[in-house]
Amino acid sequence: MSETxxxxxxxxxxxxxxxxxxxxxLSAVNLTDEYVKAVIRNIKAKExxxxxxxFGGGTPTLLSAQQIYDILSAADIEKNAEITAExxxxxxxxxxxxxxRSAGVNxxxxxxxxxxGRELSALGRLHSCEQALSAxxxxxxxxxxxxxxxxxxxxxxxxxKSLEKTLSQAAELYPDHISAYMLKIEEGTPLWEDRxxxxxxxxxxxxxxxYLQTADTLEKYGYHxxxxxxxxxSGYECRHNLKYWRCEDYIGIGAAAHSFADRKRFAxxxxxxxxxxxxxxxxxxxxxxxxxxxxxxxLRLRLTEGYPLSEAGEASGKLIxxxxxxxxxxxxSVEKGNIRLTPNGFLVSNEIICRLTCCFD
Numbered sequence: 001m002s003e004t005x006x007x008x009x010x011x012x013x014x015x016x017x018x019x020x021x022x023x024x025x026l027s028a029v030n031l032t033d034e035y036v037k038a039v040i041r042n043i044k045a046k047e048x049x050x051x052x053x054x055f056g057g058g059t060p061t062l063l064s065a066q067q068i069y070d071i072l073s074a075a076d077i078e079k080n081a082e083i084t085a086e087x088x089x090x091x092x093x094x095x096x097x098x099x100x101r102s103a104g105v106n107x108x109x110x111x112x113x114x115x116x117g118r119e120l121s122a123l124g125r126l127h128s129c130e131q132a133l134s135a136x137x138x139x140x141x142x143x144x145x146x147x148x149x150x151x152x153x154x155x156x157x158x159x160x161k162s163l164e165k166t167l168s169q170a171a172e173l174y175p176d177h178i179s180a181y182m183l184k185i186e187e188g189t190p191l192w193e194d195r196x197x198x199x200x201x202x203x204x205x206x207x208x209x210x211y212l213q214t215a216d217t218l219e220k221y222g223y224h225x226x227x228x229x230x231x232x233x234s235g236y237e238c239r240h241n242l243k244y245w246r247c248e249d250y251i252g253i254g255a256a257a258h259s260f261a262d263r264k265r266f267a268x269x270x271x272x273x274x275x276x277x278x279x280x281x282x283x284x285x286x287x288x289x290x291x292x293x294x295x296x297x298x299l300r301l302r303l304t305e306g307y308p309l310s311e312a313g314e315a316s317g318k319l320i321x322x323x324x325x326x327x328x329x330x331x332x333s334v335e336k337g338n339i340r341l342t343p344n345g346f347l348v349s350n351e352i353i354c355r356l357t358c359c360f361d
Contacts, residue, residue, distance in 0.1 A: 005250055005251055008259075012025045032063060052081060066103075068105065085100060101142045108139050108146070109150060115170065116166060148232075156201050168217070177231070180211075212344070215343045225343070263291075264285055297353070322355060
């Protein structure tokens, strides 16, 4: 058996889809039993050993604790594995969270997004600020010692002042991890079609200011930034997500799930009925030669630990020369053999990466 991998399980069920979401999900909760059976069948077929597990969605908390237990029982999971489940505050009641914790989940990611009611309503979220606070307290009472809060930047009606309120409220709860994602308006979503809501989103300059405000505020509260959108207390980096940026193996199970294993990237079609009714999930190769030197650098530059020049080989000299003006401008630093983007560099990371990856042409 090969070395350990990460396991991602996509749970494509939602009570209601948020206006900004372009992930594959649907409201057919009557299919959860058949879906879970298919997930278990596919996990058993993979014959892999896992040191991280991540239930994403959709809304994993729409599954029962027994269903989560059955899924985890089907996998060969290391004793000290990180097992994460995403949760929406409106469904994170104490009994549900206690059941999830007993089933084996040891890390919870709460989709709070904002602590301002008007902003939550604009996003189509089903929870209130009070429910978010209650959900966090329930998670601690249920025994979760590793809790992450998801926040969003640049959402409709958000201002720098309201963002400060959200950041302060989040940090004062003292979660172990905070993710802060800049809103991206995706084609085909309700937000894409709603011009009024779009007009009340932050423009690019304001969004950049909000991002820097977030990094600065969370640092003052003791959260160190380890990835473009992720901050944590020492030792609480998300081990599963780090696999994505370090080109480590992960297996995706479920409709619309993606995998990277055996030096290939592959995906399951976004079709729940096809997933349920197939003996084994159909998988389509999306990249048969991933993690090229250029891609490795792109992924590692998302992390504050940076990209080690030692991996650039013969391209290292050219790479250092290209970095010099960017370092002078404050977008990155080159020290101790690593290239690291600064917060200002993260804001224009796509442009920087395009300039640097030409070293490998």
